Amino acid sequence: MKKYCFSFLFLLFSGCYLSAGETAPPARSVIEIWVWGGPSQLETFDPKPKAPKEYNNGYKAIPTNVPGIEISEMLPKLAKHADKYSIIRTMTHRHNGHETASYLMQTGREPGSGKVFPAIGALVAFYKGKNYRGDLPPYVVLTKPKGRFAEEGFLGEKFKPLVTGGNPNAARFSVDGITPPGNLSKNDIAMQFAALEKFDQFGKNAGIPALQQFDSSGKEAYRKMNGSAAKVFDLTQETKEMRERYGRNEFGQACLIARRLVEAGVPYITINAQGWDSHKKHFETMKRKTAEMDQAVAALLEDLAEKKLLLTTIVWWSGEFGRTPKIQWEAPWNGGRNHYANCFSAMIAGGGFKGGKVIGVSDAVAGKVVSRPVAPQDLLGSILERCGIDPDSKFPGFTGVNEPLLPKESKAGRLREIYPEKAEKQKGKK
Amino acid sequence: MTLYRTICLFAAVTAFAPLFSQNIYQKAKPPAEISSFDRFLSQTRQSVKITSAPEASDNVMVRRLYLDLLGRVPTPKEALAYIQGKQENKQSVLVKKLLQTEEHAMFMTMRYGDELRIKSEFPINLWPNAAFLYTRTIYDAYRNNLPYDKFASQLILSDGSNFRNGYANFFRAVPKKDSQTIADAAAQFLFGKPLKKLSVKEQKEFIKAFSGIKFKSTREWKEEIVYSVFSPEKDPRHPFMKQVLQKNEFARNGVLRLWKWIFGSDNAAPEIIDHLTEQFRKNNYDQRALLSMICTSSAYRVSSICSGDYQKMTRYGAVYPVRRLDAEVLADSIAQITGRKNSYSSVIPEPFSYYNGRAAAIPDGSVTDQFLLLFGRPSRDTGAAGERKNIITADQRLYLFNSSDLNNRLNQIFRYKLKTEKDKLGALYLLFYSRMPTPAERKSFQEMNKKWKWRLLSRMPWVLLNSKEFLYQH
Incomplete structure (x- = not known):
């Protein structure tokens, strides 16, 4: 009940802000939950309980606190906060290899252009870093590097993220190079x-x-x-209850650190959630991973909302792709799912983005986009736009680069249906 | 134990000789002239009114040679063997010895790998098999002392499968496969500058030379055949390469490259490079002979500390330029000192590649770790020299101050290497600095150790690691 009170207060607060005659302010910080390896859409945000068992293995969907929206039974805590986030069920691209897909999902660019474009984190750090005066670098990665490519791309060393290393769940989170x-x-x-x-x-x-x-x-x-x-990075400054709320595991405590980094004004934070590449033992992996994920992300959204930080903080959740809808029971997979980029899910919350919405419709097995496809550059472009950065503007002052920050949005376009009202209207007038 | 015995012996031998009493970094006089190149250098310096800095001390020299030629600090045994050596020509003996080692060939292969962009992933897509083969091919060529002109020809005229003929990867280690991009890579390698910096006529010649290069895939995953649409008699690469080999610029670039690898920059007077180019051509493009000439010269034997215009003196080989150790060299030196090997991996592409051992020996630019990234190992994206970063940053200092991984390694020194040592301070100095502490340093240590309740020794590895004398090549 208390939780609902808080979200109600938050809605009231954000409502006041908007009705004061301003558009929603640009987001100050972004938390990216990079679900590395490719999380299954079916066991997260796009369950298909009515599909044959060779697709869902008997797993069910559960209702959320938003009427009409159902997510996987593996995410019971997040189901209580669906009003805070929107689900994208029709992310789509054509790269089924980790390396190319990661590059595409992080930069919005097709690989192979001969240039290494910067990842969205480095881009936000590049723009937001100008007005940021903290002691920490403007881009922090918890805890291991993504390492698929040079995230800073041609922006250079300066926009390389600080990768913390260490274990935030240890008695003392030792951040290599800071403490x-x-x-x-x-x-x-x-x-x-x-x-x-x-x-x-x-x-x-x-x-x-x-x-x-x-x-x-x-x-x-x-x-x-x-x-x-x-x-x-000193989590002893948090109460025991708060630490428990996020879950006493590496990922959970990384989410808590992320909130502290937002409070410190760091513009971009990536939590590199590893281990989602479930070729084998998919369901065992998912049970273990989703339990941690569910608790930590639900706690993060709730905590940010309580601290009135959600309006200015974008939280987005995605992998480089999803997983094959049909379960591979044959050897050597014995119950696994393969890489699948044709249709997969992402989640986005805060920073003025509306919650409680579902974008796009997938087919009966979450294998094809039925309506409203979302290309990587649409998702990234929306995040940039909500950060007050124009994705169509050109890279300033890099020799040999005469291109916009992101490629042109797809036909279906950026996620304007979940932009805050005023901003949406403005865009409409254009 | 052996180390301890060596140190005792060393201490006994030198007990009455004030070994480091004068100056631990330099001798009293400038390096003597021992070759015709030295005489040339002296004359050149005289003509611009520059006096050389004093000669570097033996302990500086042995450290310098191991770092420059093998890419790591010497072991205590290696350092002592040199310092205690009585031969008049021990410097040139050591240079010759090091140039013959496999470690040296490996280290030079790394340098070539940087320039030829050997990496399996993005924006160069060699794929691990080809990256490994390409590295191995270059290693073999250097190890067998293949003359530089032959080596360059092998690269430029190669064709065949990227998994069977390592040289053919020259054409694949480029971001795009059109003749313009390949010509640019060739110009970079042959003349040390991008295509657009060449004359219009030369640009055309370069592009035309590679106009016939095509690629086809095979049934083996990621295998590609590089071939020319022209018959071997009509392949424009042959007359092109013949022409290139005649040009002084080609040999000169080969010299400048080695100079850069030894001194860390190409800040050298043109007349010195010209002189060496002449010698290089006379010696049939023998790279090891050239390195030997450079490393035994007065330009190399000189100290890194001087009074005077540092930049100008560097230009004329009158001072040895100080610079931060390369990322791989630093990683390998720390591994050697602490006795714990490094392991590296690439998260791309699948199947993941792993490499355990010397950072300098990693055959693939995509295989890396955070340390190498932080300390500016080149990304091998473009192959340009500027990709390697030798500046020192606050983030690097923070890492060296605080890394828990590094700290665990430093503690291991006591657990293993120094377990039975009596003179632990001396042994630490030898490990990190390739020299013994001076009496003044020992005295300071005793005083400070007492003040801090005898805890100082446990942190001395940290102190030495974080000091300039260790972090810099000097």
């Missing part, structure tokens, strides 16, 4: 820096050009490790 290793006392840390100062005598005052950056980079590093940046 000292867990087993060192304050005394040890003070001592080692004092000793470095004393013993590091090579080339002192010799005017060697290559050494000039050494001192300045060291000072900057020292300031960062002792500044506010390090505190963001």
Whole structure:
């Protein structure tokens, strides 16, 4: 009941904001839940309980708190928050290999152009980073790198994400490069820096050009490790209840860190949820993975809404593709699903995007798009647009790049049906 | 134990000789002239009124040679063997020895791999089998000392299956397969500049040379046959390559490339490169002979510390340019010091590729880890020299300060390598710096150790790792 109260308050709040005569403000931050490997649409947001058993293996759909919308029984907690997010059931592209599909879903570009385009995270960091003054880089990845390609593309080193490493569920989340290793006392840390100062005598005052950056980079590093940046990763500052709410596992605690990063103003955060490439033992994998996913994402949406951060924070959830509707029972798969990009699901919430909607209709087995296909650039373009970045504008000042941020939207277009009212109207006038 | 014995022996031998008392980094005088190239260098410096910095000390020299030629710091044993060596010509003996090693061939293969864009995935799509074969082919060529002109011809004139003939991957390690793109890659490799920087006439010649290159797939997954639509007699690549080999620019680029790999930049006076180019042609494009000439020269034997215009002195080989260790070299040196091997993987493409061992020996640019990315290993997207980043950043410093993985490794030094050592401080200095601590350093250590309740030794690996003397090639 309490939860509903909060979401009601949130709706009231956002309603007030809009009725004040403004369009919804651009989103400040984006949390990307990258469901790496390709999550099955059937066991998440596009269940097909009426399909034959060789498609659904007997798994059912459950109603959500939005009348008419059903999702998989594997996501019972998210079912209680369907008013906060919209479901896209008709994501579609043509790449069934992880590498090409990831590149496409992350950059909106067909691979093979000869240029490495930046991923959406690097793009948002590039634009939002201009007005961002935090100690942390504008793009943070929890906890392992996506690594399918250079995410910063031709934008360069500066827009490479900070990849935290470490385990947020450990007693102390040690973020490589931000906080000292867990087993060192304050005394040890003070001592080692004092000793470095004393013993590091090579080339002192010799005017060697290559050494000039050494001192300045060291000072900057020292300031960062002792500044506010390090505190963001300190989960002991959260209550025990809050940590439990997200689930005491790596993914759950990464979601909690993501919320703290949003509070710190970081423009783009990716949570790299690995292990969804369920070629074999699909259903065992899904049961395990969806339980963690369900709890953590539901907690994240609820928590952001309670803290009035959901209106300015986009949360999107997708893999590089979905999985084959028909279960492969033959050896060597023995109950697996393969890569499938023709029709798969994504989820998007916050940042002014309307909740409680379903975009697109898939066929009886979630294998084909029946209506309203959504191309990768449509989804990414919508996110950019809600961040106040024009996806049709050109890359500024990169030699040899005379192209817009994203390719032209598809015929069905960006997700305007879930843009906030005023913004939608404005777009309509155009 | 052996290490300890060596150190004891070393200590006994040097007990009365003030080994590091003068200067641990340099000798008293500039390097002596020992070759005709040295005489040429002296004359050139005189003509621009530059005096050379003093000669580098033995401990600096042994570290430098292992880093530049093998891509890692020397082991304590290797360092001591050199420092204690009594031969007059021990420097050139070591250069010759290192140039013959497999490790050296491997390290040069990495450098070539960067330039030839050897990676299995995006934007170069070699696929792991071909990346491995291509790397192996270059390694064999270098190991067998295939002359540089022959090597270049093999690449430019190759055809056949990318899985059977490694050289044929020259035409596949490009982002696009049209003759313009291939010509650009060839111009980059042969003359060291992009196609658009050549004269209009040359541009046309380049494009025409590759106008017949085509590709066809086979029944083996991802295999491709590179072929020319022209018969071998009419293939325009042959007259083209003949012409290229005649040009001084071709040999000069081969020299400049090796100079860059040894000194970290191509900031060299043109007359020095011209002189070496002449020698290179005379020696039938023998790359190892050229490297030997460079690494035994006064330009190489000189210290990295000087007073005077650093850039200008670098240009004339009057000072050895200091720069941060390359990402792979740093990773391999840390692995050697801590005794824990690195393992690398590529998440693309499936099936995933794994590589355990030297970072410099990874045969595929798509196989990597966070450390190599952070420290600026080239992405091998374009093959341009600028892809490798040797600047030091706050993020790198933060990593070195705080990485828990690194910290675990540093602690392992005590658990394994130094378990039975008596002089742990000395052993640590040898591991990281290839030298023993000076009496002044030992004294400072004792004082500080006492002040911090004898905990300092446990953090000394961290201190040495984070210092300039370790992180920089000097």
